[in-house]
Amino acid sequence: MKASRIAAAAAVAGSAVLALSAPAFAHVSVQPEGTAAKGGYAVVDFKVPNERDDASTTKLEVNFPADHPLASVMPQRIDGWTAKVTKSKLDKPLELHGKKIDEAVTKVTWTADGKGIEPGFFQKFPLSLGTLPEDTDELLFKAVQTYSNNEVVRWIEVQQDGQEEPDNPAPVLTLSAASADEHGHGSTTAQDASDKKAETAAASDSGSSGGSDTTARVLGVTGIVVGAAGVAYGVLAGRRRSAA
DSSP states (O other): HHHHHHHHHHHHHHHHHHHHHHHHHHSSSEESOOBBBBBBBBEEEEEOOOOSSSSOOOEEEEEEESOBBBBEEEEETTTTEEEEEEEEEEEEEEETTTEEEEEHHHEEEEEESSBBBOTTTTEEEEEEESSSSSSSEEEOOEEEEEEESSSSEEEBBOOOTTTTOOSBOOEEEOOBBTTTTTSBBOOOHHHHHHHHHHHHHHHHHHHHHHHHHHHHHHHHHHHHHHHHHHHHHHHHHHHHEEEE
C-alpha cells in the first residue's frame, strides 16, 4: 500500500511539473545561431510551435523595436512560406559604416503557401540582423501568430522584474558583449577558423599520403623477398628430385 501511494504521489507531482512547464516550451521565442554581439551582425531563429490540436499556424508577424531600429534584416528562404519585409522612415536617421540610413525594418511577415505548421510540429524562421545596438542588453520583438481557423495569438507581453512570466510573453533576444574581434561583422574570426580547419585538413591529407607511400614500399619489399624465397625453394626441390 505504501509503495502504491508513493507511486501515485510521484505521478501526480510529475503531472503537475509538466503542466507548469509545458507553456514555457510552447511560447514563440528567439535565439541566436551562435552569439548576438553588440555592434555586430547575427543570425537569429524565431521558433514557433503549434499549440493547437485542430488548426495549423499559417502566419507569423514579428514587429521590431522602434527604440533600437535595425537597418539590415534579411530572411532566409523557407520552403512553403513567403516572407515580406516592411520598412518605415526613421524620425532620426542612423549612421552605419559612414552612411546615413533614413529607414529601418519595422516588421517581417511570413505567410504559409500551403498547410503551414501542422499540429504537433514547430518551425524556425531565420533572420540575419544588423547592426545590433551597443546601448542595450536585449531586444524585444512583439510577435503575432495566426492559425488556420482565424484564431490570433499575440505574443506581446513584457516580462516585469520580480513578477511571474506572463501568459503571452514577447520574444526577447539577449545581446552579448562585443570583443575586439567580434565587433562589426566578425568575418575575421570566422575566416581565421576556416583557415585553421583548412590547414588541419591539409596536414591530415599530407600525413595520410606519406603513410600510404611507406606502406606501399614495405609491401613491395615483402613481395620481392617472398618471391625470391619461392624461387629458391623451387630450385632446391628440383635438385633433390634429380639426386633421387
